[in-house]
Amino acid sequence: MDILQQTIEQITQPDQISMRAMQHRLNQLTKPLGSLGELEHMAVRLAGIQGKPDPKLERKAVVVMCGDHGVTEEGVSAYPSAVTGLMMGNFVRGGAAINVLSRQFGAEVCVVDVGSRLDPTPEGIVNRKVRGGTNNMAKGPAMSGAETLEAIQTGIKTAHELADQGIAVMALGEMGIGNTTPSSAMSAVFTGRSVSELTGTGTGLEQAALNAKIAVIEKAIRINKPDPADPLDVIAKVGGLEIAALVGVILGAAARKVAVVIDGVITGAAALAAFRLEPRCKAYMFASHLSVEPAHRILLEELGLRPLLHLGMRLGEGTGAALAFPLMEAALKLTDEMATFADLGLPSPAPEPEA
Structure with a gap:
């Protein structure tokens, strides 16, 4: 099995x-x-x-999955792919927003390289690279089926290791320039909503660039024809390595009876994919906040989860999810x-x- x-x-x-x-x-x-x-x-x-x-919530962790995206060749992000690697170094040095919040709330930060182009992987980051970035999904499948499964298994392994260490709640984080593009694509396929309704500015695109991003996503869906009834097919064709790994974290945590906190639109897309693979995992999910990315609200509605906070955030990294930790601790x-x-x-x- x-x-x-x-x-x-x-x-x-x-x-x-x-x-x-x-x-x-x-x-x-x-x-x-x-x-x-x-x-x-x-x-x-x-x-x-x-x-x-x-x-009890004696130990908490933020799991930050990192991966690059071939679709950035199409100009879908305001930042170059190299920023993924630069931010990974920032995580190691403790200078990113998620590091600041995690220190504030007494949470550990686990950064995993599942698919970045950075080589070598910096010390302090767990190196479980499946490959150095996905293919350009506007020209064909982002990943093979085997790569998708390997990335999901990486997430499962990570969740199991953290659970074995006594982590009682895991917040989901990610780093990958361009990853709102596959998130919007997955959201459109899973929900049947239009790409234009679901796609936001990501890292801060102007209107003309946003229109071009929408066209790229529509093209990727048209070329790849992902099957909405087959979550693995959707992830492989229009997803990302870090998104697949987050799917694994959700399923692995649920299997070990550990709570999972969803962050923004990227982790939301992973959550819906995990739910489509196994609906019982929803019982282990908490929605931390409502991102300004338009797909996020639709994803949470599909999951039937209510966000705890409305702060106008769209950073990623797990920053919104980490803010749920003090609320959970207050409840207990x-x-x-x-x-x-x-x-x-x-x-x-x-x-x-x-x-």
């Missing part, structure tokens, strides 16, 4: 008993029922994911430390949960 299929078969639904126990605990706290909104939902979901009524702190009605000598407002 291949690693992907084995991982999919290991994904189960969250533990309902633990979820009911957490909900009962929340209902006993000195507050109106449900008044903490999404914080209560997060606490309940984390209890189900970890399979215990008192979940409230359940641990708030007084109950019984502590005040008052009757319980909610009945005991059924066995």
Whole structure:
């Protein structure tokens, strides 16, 4: 049995008993029922994911998958591909936005080179390069089926290693100049929406360049004819190596009962692909924020996930996802430390949960 299929078969639904126990605990706290909104939902979901009524987030990680894209030859980005490698060095030195936020929130940053053109891979970055960048999807498939599977398996392996180290929640990040182009292409194929509706300015394109980007994506879909019913075919033909690896992280984390936090449009495209491969993985996903990239809202609607934050962000790297960490920790702190009605000598407002 291949690693992907084995991982999919290991994904189960969250533990309902633990979820009911957490909900009962929340209902006993000195507050109106449900008044903490999404914080209560997060606490309940984390209890189900970890399979215990008192979940903990002692260790957190941001997984940044890196890869380059052949489609940048078409002028779809305001920055050259070399910036991918420069930013990877920035991650190692701790100077990127995601490093700053991760230090602030006590999270580890795991940077994996799954498909950059940078050679050699800098020390401090996990080197699991499948190949040095994808092919130009405007001229043919971005990757072969074998390369797609290898990248997904890399993500699964990464998730398993982090879970084995005690990581309880993984935020998804990425670095790859041009990667909003395959994200928009995947979104269009999976949702049936028009490319023009889903495509944004990415790194900051002017209108003429945006129109050209839309035309490139439409051409790539027309030439490659990805099958929307076959997620692996979609990823291979109009996706990216780092996107495929993120699909693997999501599935691998779900198989190990670890929560996953989605960032922006690139990780959102990976999340929808993972969901199409195995719908049960959705129970392990949290939507951190709503990106200004237009496809992101559609992707979250397809997944049925509500973003926690609306900050007008579009940086990537996992920056929006990292901002969910303190909210998750706040949710669990409230359940641990708030007084109950019984502590005040008052009757319980909610009945005991059924066995």
